[in-house]
Each structure stands twice: as C-alpha cells, then as structure tokens.
Amino acid sequence: MKEVSRLKRVLDQGGFAVTAECGPPKGADAESILKKAESLRNTVDAVNVTDNQTAIVRMSSLAACSLLKSAGLDPVLQVVVRDRNRIALQSDILGASALGIRNILCLSGDHQSFGNQPQAAGVFDLDSIQFVQVVRTMRDKGTILGGEPLTKAPDLFIGAAANPFGDPFPFRVIRLAKKVAAGAEFIQTQCVYNLDRFEKWMAMARDKGLTKKTCILGGVTPLKSAGMARYMKKKVAGMDVPDEVVKRMEGVPAKKQADEGIKICVETIQRLKEIPGVRGVHIMAIEWEEKVGEIAERAGLLPRPEEDAVGSKE
Amino acid sequence: MDSRIATERKEQAGKQIGAAQGRKRTLALFYCQNTPESGEEQRQALEKRHASRLKLFPIPCSGRLDPLHLLKALEEFAEAAYVIACAEGACRYFEGNLRATKRVDMAAQTIAQIGLEKERVGIVANSRENPKPLAKLAEEILDRTSELRPSPVLERPRRGKGTKEKKHDHSRKKTH
Amino acid sequence: MITAERKPIDEIRAMIAPYERVLVLGCGSCVAECAAGGEKETGMLASTLRMAAKMEGKEVLIQEKTLDRQCVKDFVILLDDVMDQYDAVLSLGCGAGVQAVAEMFSEIPVLPALNTEFLGETREQGYWVENCLGCGDCMLHVFGGVCPLARCSKQLLNGPCGGSREGKCEINPEVPCAWQAIIDRLDRFGSLDRLEQIYPPKDWSRKQGGGPRKITREDQQR
Numbered sequence: 001m002k003e004v005s006r007l008k009r010v011l012d013q014g015g016f017a018v019t020a021e022c023g024p025p026k027g028a029d030a031e032s033i034l035k036k037a038e039s040l041r042n043t044v045d046a047v048n049v050t051d052n053q054t055a056i057v058r059m060s061s062l063a064a065c066s067l068l069k070s071a072g073l074d075p076v077l078q079v080v081v082r083d084r085n086r087i088a089l090q091s092d093i094l095g096a097s098a099l100g101i102r103n104i105l106c107l108s109g110d111h112q113s114f115g116n117q118p119q120a121a122g123v124f125d126l127d128s129i130q131f132v133q134v135v136r137t138m139r140d141k142g143t144i145l146g147g148e149p150l151t152k153a154p155d156l157f158i159g160a161a162a163n164p165f166g167d168p169f170p171f172r173v174i175r176l177a178k179k180v181a182a183g184a185e186f187i188q189t190q191c192v193y194n195l196d197r198f199e200k201w202m203a204m205a206r207d208k209g210l211t212k213k214t215c216i217l218g219g220v221t222p223l224k225s226a227g228m229a230r231y232m233k234k235k236v237a238g239m240d241v242p243d244e245v246v247k248r249m250e251g252v253p254a255k256k257q258a259d260e261g262i263k264i265c266v267e268t269i270q271r272l273k274e275i276p277g278v279r280g281v282h283i284m285a286i287e288w289e290e291k292v293g294e295i296a297e298r299a300g301l302l303p304r305p306e307e308d309a310v311g312s313k314e
Numbered sequence: 315m316d317s318r319i320a321t322e323r324k325e326q327a328g329k330q331i332g333a334a335q336g337r338k339r340t341l342a343l344f345y346c347q348n349t350p351e352s353g354e355e356q357r358q359a360l361e362k363r364h365a366s367r368l369k370l371f372p373i374p375c376s377g378r379l380d381p382l383h384l385l386k387a388l389e390e391f392a393e394a395a396y397v398i399a400c401a402e403g404a405c406r407y408f409e410g411n412l413r414a415t416k417r418v419d420m421a422a423q424t425i426a427q428i429g430l431e432k433e434r435v436g437i438v439a440n441s442r443e444n445p446k447p448l449a450k451l452a453e454e455i456l457d458r459t460s461e462l463r464p465s466p467v468l469e470r471p472r473r474g475k476g477t478k479e480k481k482h483d484h485s486r487k488k489t490h
Numbered sequence: 491m492i493t494a495e496r497k498p499i500d501e502i503r504a505m506i507a508p509y510e511r512v513l514v515l516g517c518g519s520c521v522a523e524c525a526a527g528g529e530k531e532t533g534m535l536a537s538t539l540r541m542a543a544k545m546e547g548k549e550v551l552i553q554e555k556t557l558d559r560q561c562v563k564d565f566v567i568l569l570d571d572v573m574d575q576y577d578a579v580l581s582l583g584c585g586a587g588v589q590a591v592a593e594m595f596s597e598i599p600v601l602p603a604l605n606t607e608f609l610g611e612t613r614e615q616g617y618w619v620e621n622c623l624g625c626g627d628c629m630l631h632v633f634g635g636v637c638p639l640a641r642c643s644k645q646l647l648n649g650p651c652g653g654s655r656e657g658k659c660e661i662n663p664e665v666p667c668a669w670q671a672i673i674d675r676l677d678r679f680g681s682l683d684r685l686e687q688i689y690p691p692k693d694w695s696r697k698q699g700g701g702p703r704k705i706t707r708e709d710q711q712r
Contacts (some may be wrong), residue, residue: 082644086691108651111643111661122644129648130691145691166652168673174686178648182688190652237653237660382530385537389544424534427499428542466545 005102005157006074007046010280010305011186011215016273017280018301019076019188019217020292021048022068024059030067033059036289037068043293045304046103048076048188048282052083055115062092066099076159077101080109085125086134090144093135097154105159105188106131129182132160136183160184162216164201165194166238173204180214187214188282191221193264194240195271202277211277218272219282222291223261226250262295269299338366339464341456342387345398346376348406349440351447360449368452376400376437377410381421384435388425388467394434394459395421398451401442411439431462491520491611492584493618494527494604496535502580503542505601509578510549514539514603515569515591516556517583524618526604527582529556535582535603551576560587566594573598609640626696626703632684634675639692641668647689 010017020040025032033049040047047068051061065075077096079089096104108128112120126134134145135158142153160179164172179187192198198218205211223229226249233241245264252260265283272278281301285291296302345352357370369392373379376399387395397418399411415437422432438455440446446454496502506512514536522528536554543550555572557565560583569591578599581588585606592600608620623640630637639645643661650669653660657670676682697703 108644108646110653113661124645125694126691127644127646127648128651129688133688134691161652163652166650166654168650168654168657168670171650171673171685174682175648175650175652178686178688237655380530382533382537385534385541389537389541424499424538425541428503428538429545430541467541468544 003100003102003155005046007076007103007186008157010045013305015280015305016301017046017215017217018044018296018304019046019048019280019282020044020289021050021282021284021286022064022289023050023053023286024061024064026056026058028059033064033067034071037071037073039290040292041073042304043296043302044283045280046074046076048078048105051078051080051107051109052115054110055082055112055117055120057116062096062099062101065096065101069100074103075101076103076105078105078107079131080107081124081126081128081131082109082112082122083120085123086145089126089131090134090138093138093154093156094150097156102155103157103159104135105161106135106184107161128160129178132158132179132182132184140183157185158183159186159188161189162187163190163238164192164198165190165240172201173208173210176205176210177208180210184214186279187216189216189219190238191219191284192268192272193245194242195268197240198272199275202275206277215279216277217280217282218268218275218278219284220265220268220272220295221284221286222265222288222295223249223257224288225254225257225261226252228261262291262298265295266298269295269301273299339393339460340366340369340391341452341459342369342371342384342392342395343398343452343455344371344373344376344379344383344396345448345451346400346410347372347374348400349398349448349451350445351449356448360452364452364456367456370448370452375405375407375410376414377405377407377412379414379417381417381424384418384421385424388430388434388465391468393462393465393468394436394455396435396455396459397437398448398455399437399439401439401445404440404442404445430465430467433459433462434465491523491609491618492586492606493524493608493610493620494521494584494606495524496526496531496582496604497602499538499542502535502601502603503539505603506539506550506578506580509599511551511576511578512539512553513569513572513576513579514552514554515560515579515581515583516554517560517581517587518556518558519561521582521584521587521604523612525616527584532556532582535580539580560584561590563590563594566591569595624697625692625694627693632689633672634679634681636668636671636675638668638672641666641671645692647692 007017007019022033022036037047049061049064052058061078065077068075106128112118112122135156137143138150139153139156142150144150162176229241229246229249232239233246249257249260269281272281283292283295357372361368361370376397379397384395397414399414402411405411418435418437421435425434426432438451514532516529516532517527518529525531532554536552540552543552559565560581573595578601579591580601580603581591582603588600588602609622609624610618610620613619621637621640625639638647638649642649643659644651650667654667654670657667659665659667676684
C-alpha cells in the first residue's frame with residue numbers, strides 16, 4: 001500500500017488540520033514514545049517528533065518517527081541543520097521516505113550552547129531555507145544538491161517553522177515569503193498568546209498572497225501555571241506573552257491554574273479558526289501530551305476525519 | 315616556602331632573616347608630581363631621611379604608570395610598590411588616576427597568581443579638599459605595608475645564573 | 491587582526507617547568523594590538539615568571555625579547571645568533587607566530603603562552619570582536635558589510651532565525667544579532683529587497699576542501 005501523508009490529505013480537502021508535538025526520550029527505550037503517541041491516536045492528523053530539541057541529546061527523531069509509523073500514526077519528522085551536514089541531511093531524507101515517513105519540518109535548531117553538549121561543534125552547513133529547497137528539489141526533480149540524480153525520489157510533504165513574534169518587524173513576512181518560495185507547503189508557527197499581533201501578521205501574509213501558496217497552522221501551548229507564563233514571557237526568545245494572559249493565570253488559585261491554561265488554549269484555538277488563511281492548529285503540549293485530547297475535544301476539533309472518509313472524498 | 319605563617323612567627327622570622335642578611339625592607343613609591351611638596355629637593359630629603367626604606371619615583375601623572383614598573387620593582391628590590399595619585403576628579407589630565415587604578419589592579423591580579431600578596435601593590439588617592447604632602451603620604455604607606463612578611467622573591471640570595479641585566483637604573487628613574 | 495589572550499599563569503609555569511633557560515618572545519603586531527603579547531605584556535610575563543622562579547628557589551634563566559612580527563621568516567631569523575643560549579622559547583605570538591618560530595628553530599621546543607582566538611577588529615579601546623571566518627569566498631558586498639557567517643551564531647545566509655530579542659542573539663544577550671545589523675544596513679542603503687532572494691548553500695570547500703590552505707605567488711618570489 002502506498003504511504004500517504006494524512007496531514008496533506010486533510011489540508012488538500014480543505015479541512016482544519018490538527019497536529020501535536022511529541023518529544024523522544026532521553027534514552028534508548030521505545031516504550032515511552034509509543035505510549036505518548038498512543039494518547040494522540042485519533043486526536044490529531046499528524047504527530048511532530050522533535051529533533052534533539054534545545055540541543056539536548058534524545059533519541060533521534062528519525063528513529064522515533066519510524067516507531068510511530070509502525071504504530072500506525074502519521075509522524076512529522078523534524079530536522080534541524082545544527083547537527084548534520086548536507087551529506088547526512090540528504091541521506092536522512094532518503095531514509096525517512098524509505099521508512100514510510102511522509103512529512104518533514106525543516107528547522108535551524110536551537111544553538112548548541114543551550115543544551116547538554118555545549119562543547120559540540122555546531123554544523124550549520126545549510127540553513128533551514130536552503131534545506132527546504134534541497135528537499136523540494138530531491139522530491140520534485142529527483143536530484144541531490146549539485147544535480148546528481150537519485151534512483152528514487154523521496155515522497156515528503158514539506159514544512160517549515162515561522163515565528164510571527166520574533167525577527168525584526170519589517171522582515172517577518174519577507175522571511176515567510178522566502179520559505180514559501182523555497183518550497184514550504186505547510187508552516188507551523190511559534191505558539192500564539194498575542195492574537196492581535198498574530199492577526200496582523202496573518203493579514204500581511206494574506207496581502208502577499210502567501211496563504212494561497214502554503215498552509216499556515218497556528219501554534220498553541222497550554223500554560224501549566226502562572227510561573228510558566230512569566231517564564232515564557234521573560235526568558236524565552238521570540239515569544240510574546242501579553243500581560244493580560246499572565247494576569248489571567250495569576251488571578252486564579254494555584255490548583256486551578258492548569259485548568260485556566262487549558263481554557264486559554266481552547267479559546268485561542270477557537271479564535272485561530274476564525275482567522276482567514278489559518279488552515280489548522282499545532283498543539284505543543286510539551287511533557288503534557290495527555291492533555292491534547294482534552295484540548296482538541298473542547299475546541300471542537302474532534303472527531304478527526306476517518307482514514308476511509310479522508311480517502312473516499314477523492 | 316609558600317606556607318602562610320602566623321603573625322608572631324612572621325615578625326620573628328622577618329626580624330631573624332632581616333638581621334641575618336642585614337637586608338632593609340624597601341618600599342617603591344611612584345608618585346604623581348602634582349602631589350604637594352614633592353619637588354626634587356623634597357624627594358632627595360625624604361630618601362635621605364628614610365635611607366634604603368624608601369625609593370621614590372616621580373611621574374608626571376599617575377596615568378603614566380605601567381604595571382611593569384610595579385612588577386620590576388617587586389622583582390628586583392621592593393617589598394611593596396605603591397602609587398600616589400590625585401583625588402578622583404582632581405587629575406590634571408582628567409583620567410590618569412582612573413587608569414592608574416585599573417593598572418594597579420591588574421598588577422595585583424598578576425602577583426596573586428604566583429602567590430604574592432595583593433597588598434604588595436596599591437594606589438593611594440590624595441584628598442581633594444586637603445591634599446597631603448608627599449612626606450605624609452609616604453609615611454602612611456610605609457606604615458600600611460610594614461606588616462607584610464619579607465618578600466619571598468627577595469629572600470633567597472641570588473646565586474649563579476642571574477636574571478636579565480638591568481637596563482634601567484631604578485634609583486634614578488627618569489620621567490618622560 | 492588576529493586576537494589572542496594570555497593563558498593562565500599556572501598553565502604557563504607548568505609548560506616551562508622542565509627548562510632552565512627560557513626565551514620569552516613577544517610580537518609587535520596583532521597580539522600587541524590586543525594587549526596580549528606585545529613588548530609590555532612580554533616584559534610583564536617575564537618579570538612575573540622570574541619572581542615565581544625565585545619564590546620556588548629555582549635557578550632558571552628567563553630573558554625577554556620582542557620581534558616586530560613572529561610570523562615572517564625574515565624577522566624570526568634575527569634570533570639565530572641568540573638561540574643557542576636557550577633550551578626553550580615561550581612565545582607570545584599567535585598560533586601562526588609560534589609555529590613559524592618552531593619551524594625555523596625545530597630543535598628547540600617552542601611553547602605557546604597565548605590562546606589564539608579570532609580574526610577581528612578593535613571596536614573600541616580594550617574591546618575586540620570577531621568578524622571574519624576566513625571562508626575564502628567573501629560575500630560582504632551582498633550583506634552590507636556584515637558577515638552572516640562570522641557574526642551570526644548559526645551561520646545563516648538566509649537569516650534571521652527568529653530568536654533574536656531587541657537586536658541581540660538568542661544565545662547571549664551581549665552578542666548583537668548579525669541579521670539585525672544586516673537588515674538595518676541594507677535598509678539604510680535602500681537595498682532590503684536584496685534579501686528576498688534565496689542564497690544558496692555555502693561552498694565550504696574554499697575553506698576546508700584541500701586541507702590546510704596555502705597561497706603561492708610566483709611574481710612575489712625570488
């Protein structure tokens with residue numbers, strides 16, 4: 001049976017896509033990631049598997065995706081350019097496709113100084129935009145960088161990340177345009193707390209015609225506590241957490257803060273659904289994957305279209 | 315050699331060694347020529363009065379001081395090497411005294427790395443309202459540095475292979 | 491210029507410990523500019539090492555000398571007359587200087603007193619910053635005179651990454667975001683549209699492709 005990207009199918013058919021994130025373990029155990037993924041089955045269209053996120057050594061994203069694939073889920077292989085040169089990157093693309101993985105997210109990656117191997121050499125042979133271009137060329141032209149032909153082209157739905165809140169302001173949409181020009185077919189954004197600002201960014205993206213060329217999925221992360229809200233506001237680069245959100249979390253007793261965080265998340269998703277050009281949501285509930293189901297339920301995202309239903313519309 | 319000895323034993327040892335070698339403890343003092351009563355006559359008189367306890371080096375501004383001057387002094391003859399500068403804000407060349415402070419600090423860090431007490435170098439800023447004359451400051455600094463144990467750099471007599479020949483005669487350092 | 495910083499004194503002392511006659515050799519070029527290995531610093535280091543030796547009761551000859559440049563054979567050769575007086579050289583040159591001296595006087599150990607760091611500029615007195623990687627394929631004309639390889643922590647040719655905060659790099663708030671600088675610069679020239687194109691992957695073979703690099707110029711040779 002030919003492997004297909006469920007995520008691509010849902011988007012092609014005009015549906016509002018739902019993806020979630022899953023971090024591989026800091027060890028060689030297959031069990032933990034399979035367990036996390038189990039809680040996401042039938043809740044999301046595809047599962048992103050992070051690639052040594054924050055430069056902390058974890059099981060490789062490719063291996064973890066392969067495990068999820070065997071379990072019948074649709075993984076999104078996240079690949080950072082920090083750790084591999086162009087030879088290794090292209091090689092992994094071929095391997096991923098051979099294993100039946102059908103979605104890829106091309107990223108720069110957090111600098112190695114953030115993680116638990118700060119003495120490592122950061123590779124950065126390609127940047128994320130060049131990488132998108134390379135994958136696109138491998139898929140559509142069947143050649144590697146430099147033009148040499150492949151025996152079989154990889155089959156992947158290609159995505160990139162975007163941060164509406166980082167970057168120098170005049171540049172945000174130019175960068176998005178570059179990613180789309182390079183070949184990004186879907187975009188997952190940094191998590192959104194400031195909806196007004198996000199709406200402005202979406203308006204600029206629409207004006208530039210980008211929402212017709214790519215599928216933008218708005219990112220969301222449920223806050224667990226007021227402390228988390230404050231931390232993300234102050235300490236995490238490229239994040240915009242408005243004061244009202246922090247105050248809202250602080251205005252609720254500690255025991256109820258997690259619930260409030262989920263409530264805010266659900267409201268955010270509901271607002272995202274209303275914004276023209278937003279084609280889906282990407283739920284990043286890191287180390288809180290068990291809540292994704294509840295969030296999806298309350299935001300009216302369930303049930304996800306059935307496999308057959310997805311197929312039969314063709 | 316580099317073990318720290320208690321104060322009493324320090325004094326005893328100091329006296330013993332000093333007596334044994336007949337070596338005087340010399341303080342090298344680099345002073346800004348803007349210091350009151352620090353002309354050539356007064357300098358000579360002071361050196362005469364204190365004999366080998368004090369060696370004075372006039373500089374046109376404390377900012378002219380190089381950390382090397384302090385190190386060379388400690389290396390060759392001085393128990394301690396100090397700088398007299400003008401009060402903050404009173405430097406004729408505006409920042410000389412500020413630079414001197416940083417350089418003295420650097421010299422202190424350097425000697426600490428080889429096990430010498432940081433107090434062997436220092437900088438004293440004169441008072442702004444009532445600047446003291448050179449003689450008074452010299453006495454204060456002599457007093458301040460008297461507690462230092464005999465310098466382990468100077469203790470051992472030089473034998474055989476020596477150090478680099480002195481290019482400069484420290485007893486009459488020229489100002490430039 | 492090439493920048494360097496002096497190794498900790500303890501490390502240097504351990505390096506010269508086996509030797510009895512040491513030449514402390516300074517350099518009047520780059521390392522003098524960054525106050526690490528010039529005549530002054532060489533004098534200070536030699537004096538400090540002599541004091542340390544005296545305190546240990548060690549008999550050792552430590553003398554200093556400073557060359558205009560250590561990385562040019564014509565200067566290094568001036569040491570020929572004096573080299574037999576020493577059994578080791580403690581060089582305050584950059585890595586290039588240390589090796590050039592070692593190349594000329596290969597029978598005598600040449601030890602590095604400095605840690606060589608980067609190619610950079612003196613931005614202000616007492617403040618040096620890295621700005622060139624020596625990639626062998628300069629693109630500064632494209633990026634408004636700001637190198638995205640040397641000055642962007644992730645070496646992005648299609649930056650910025652989105653992690654910068656108030657014009658500072660996400661890895662360290664003291665590091666300016668190179669891409670912020672590039673954007674500001676090109677904006678001033680009215681050439682921001684130049685950044686809409688996708689710059690292809692860097693040709694790293696110009697830096698690493700043939701192993702350690704060399705330049706040969708027949709017209710400069712005798």
